[in-house]
Amino acid sequence: MTRTLHAVLPGDVDDPDSPSGGNRYDRRVLDGLSAAGWSVHEHPVAGDWPHPAPANRAALAGMLGALPSGSLVLLDGLVAGAVPEILAPNAGRLRLVVLVHLPLGGGAERAALRHATVVVATSTWTRRWLLDRYRLPADRVRVAVPGVDRAAAVPGSPAGGRLLCVAAVTPHKGHDTLVAALAAVGELDWRCDCLGPLGRDPGFVERLRRHIAALGLAQRVRLVGPRTGPALAAGYATADLLVLASRVETYGMVVTEALARGVPVLTTTAGGLPATLGRAPDGAAPGLLVPPDDPAALAGALRRWLTDPTLRNRLRRAARDRRETLTDWTTTTMSLAAALEGTE
Structure with a gap:
């Protein structure tokens, strides 16, 4: 029937x-x-x-x-x-x-x-x-x-500096925290593409743009706008690390979308994010967790990722293994x- x-x-x-x-x-x-x-x-x-x-x-x-x-x-x-x-x-x-x-x-x-x-x-x-x-x-x-749809594993670049954020640019997604953290590691080699709608809180977006410019990061932090389908997949395919600084999150589908490609994740302990990040079958964490609304903690995790190749390799292995359990x-x-x- x-x-x-x-x-x-x-x-x-x-x-x-x-x-x-x-x-x-x-x-x-x-x-x-x-x-x-x-x-x-x-x-x-x-x-x-x-x-x-x-x-x-x-x-x-x-x-x-x-x-x-x-x-x-x-x-x-x-x-x-x-x-x-x-x-x-x-x-x-x-x-x-x-x-x-x-x-x-x-x-x-x-x-x-x-x-x-x-x-x-x-x-x-x-x-x-x-x-x-x-x-x-x-x-x-x-x-x-x-x-989530499993995709081809992303090899990642040797230096790990290609950072990706996929989220609507709104206060609860924590882009202001992310920008503050990136400024704190400004001497290191990285760039960050932020993919997501820009029209839900235009005032916040304008303030964020001005802050990025004032910090001298306009050439390194790009607010790209919304991406779907092949364009979004292309963003993941060139990423070394997904960074999601959410203050509020019940699940965080972009976390598993990154893990489905073997891309490690740096995110917060807000809401359901720790469970979504999960662990590989051997118990290894496929990413790093920091408290929400804490630029210093986020900057510290970014510094570890960007300066420690052993850590990058360990997280990449765990992320690839986590793909099998999604x-x-x-x-x-x-x-x-x-x-x-x-x-x-």
Whole structure:
């Protein structure tokens, strides 16, 4: 029997100018469900989620209200977490499943998730957070961690100076911390390409550009803008080290995207990042962890990487070995399908 799913997504889910881990996750699992025989009906909803205008709320309410009773509906958490008053009248009529990538943290989201038949978190860390903060029934909160496509291993350059950051340029991704750390190792040989959207916080981006220029780093730190598909793959293919200075992160898909190519990772202990970095089968760490919002600690780790070839070789071996243990997208899709089927 063909299973039918209605998926409610942010309107920019396929926008190449606005790539995000959540959008990539949504696209991969929905395509995976379709390939597995599900009948998937997508409903992208326009708006600046999770801060929709009244017209966006009305459009969402109308769309949900028009679905047949008993329909299975998967809602991206950016949408669902903002509109408990729209979910409430549909909770008894539709089987609502909310997919939480990054908790919004607030009363509206708490209320919205209580209207869901099942909540799917994209990391174990997120599930624990939801259970601790919102006191949801544990049997209603499932996990489907992101998958990754394994790619050819990147050999890396002898000096290790090709640094890569893949993240939207926003405060919570910690680009200001990264720039401060890079300035502290300015006498060493490196360059850093930052790939990611520049339009989500234009004021922050402008201040960051001015700071980079004032430090004399404009020729070494490049804010490249968003990259997807082959262009993003090319960025990974020439990288020696992925650097992610996030202050907040529930999973960090770019970490496993780097590890899938055998590229070591320098990141923070924020949220789910330590678990995402993980370890190779022999227990070796495929990267370095520092506290978030700590430029001195990040600079110290960068200095170690750039000046210690033994460390670089050890981390590269561990990263290549970690490739073998990463979750693929088929496994992610199966986990999500099991959660959806649990609503029957």
